[in-house]
Amino acid sequence: MENNESIKILFEKYLADACSLAEVRLLLDHFNKTEEEESLRELIRQQLAAPVVQNTETDRAVDAVRDALMKKIISKKETPLPRSKPLTFQQWTRMAAIWFLLILSAGTVFYFYRNPSEMFSSTGGKDTHVQMISVSTQKGERKEVVLEDGSVIWLNAVSRLTYPEKFGKDVREVNLAGEAYFEVSHDNERPFFILSGKIRTKVLGTSFDIKAYSEDKTISVAVLTGKVQVSNSESKDPVLLIPDQRVLFDKTKGNFLKETQIQASSLITWREGKMQFRNVVLGEVITSLKRNYDTDITCNPALMNCPVYADFEAGTPVAKVLEMLSVSVGGSLANLEGSRYYLDGKGCP
Known part of the structure; x- marks a missing residue:
């Protein structure tokens, strides 16, 4: 399931020329889907409506690419977006950047034109194109992923990991939507970064869990071994x-809330299919049960904030889990159909 909020954030980062290679690939994967055309159109409308700062100085390189793009856009039979007045140069530049997302998949290299070092990795003096890989899981599914540096990642249900087939010589970077447990191979020369929604986690070699589901109100990072640094674009430290x-x-x-005395190992029991709530x-x-079982569960709002302390072994039927939960909160369970x-x-x- 694509996270509309995360896509919007990546889209804005792309327009600001602040996307990493993994993030650009994620945008391409998203907007290359036919059903996402209207989503792209809505983002275009929002960008054209956004206030811009007038700037009389234009980058000659951007001008050249813009002219080339105009020829490509004219050849496409797309319905123009409604607007009440002619586009300013700044708005036109935004529109051009948006169209590049679509044209990139056909061979245009605007992003790499402005960030040439990110398009290729050097292997024995020969430049090779970086291949991105995306692994995802469905409800109730878990997967183990081994990266080329030896790092191992376990994906929880309804999660997605995007990473390069081969890391560069200076940095290792992946993108996570959902939850995953990481065991990162130690490498002092190449720090490991995980982009998950609005936060960025940096490690050298350690084991930890990141939970970053789009529907959750929070993103959590818990450490089992080693050290990690967590930040977002607005935090100073x-x-x-x-x-x-x-x-x-x-x-x-x-903002961040740090918890200093937890049992981190209890947060990764999902790797064995177990569920533990404290x-x-x-x-x-x-919400967690819905990710692990292909079932529809609703609840009386009066019970939603009741605290739960429970452990469930792998393979426990959802009906039994819900029956135990109903007893713990003083409620009752109904199997509708x-x-x-x-x-x-x-x-x-």
Whole structure:
């Protein structure tokens, strides 16, 4: 499932020429899907409506690329976007950048024209194109991914990992949507970066868990071994984490909350298909169950904030899990039909 908020953020970073190679590939994968055409059109409308700062100085290189792009756009039979007045140069440049996302897949190299060092990696003196790989999981599915540097990543359900087939000589960078447990090979010369939504995690060699689902209110990073640094574009100082520490990033407020005494190993029991909840509100537990079971679960709003303490072994039927949860919060379970369930109750006990 694509995260519309994350795509919008990447789109804005692209227009600001701040995207990494992995992020550009992610945008291309997203907008190359037929069903995402309207999504792209809406982002175009938003960008054209955004205020711009007039600048009389134009980059000759951009002018040249813009002229070449005009010929390509004219040849395409696309419905023009409605507008009440002619586009300013700044708006036209935004439009050009947007169209490059589509034309890139056909061979245009605007992004790499402005960032040539990111398009190729050097192998024995010969330049080779960087191949991006994307691995995803469905509901109830988990996958193990081994990177070329020996790092191992376990993807939880409904997650996606995008990474280069071969890392460069200076940095290792991947993009995560969802949840994953990382065991990163130590390399002092090449730090390892994980981009997940609005945050960036930097490591040299360690093991940790990142949970960054689009529907969750927070993004969490928990460390089992080693050290990691977590930051976002608005924070001045990164948050440093050591074993059994976790940081929660509030996506709405844009701030970090550091927890210094946790049992980090309890957060990765999902690797074995187990589920462990410690003082987690029922609403979040239900969201987790939906990712792990192909089922529809609804709940009385009065129960959504009830705290849950529970452990479930791998393979436990969803009906049994829900029955135990209903008892723990003083509610009742109704099986509506097929795989649809409803948890009812008056409130937390």
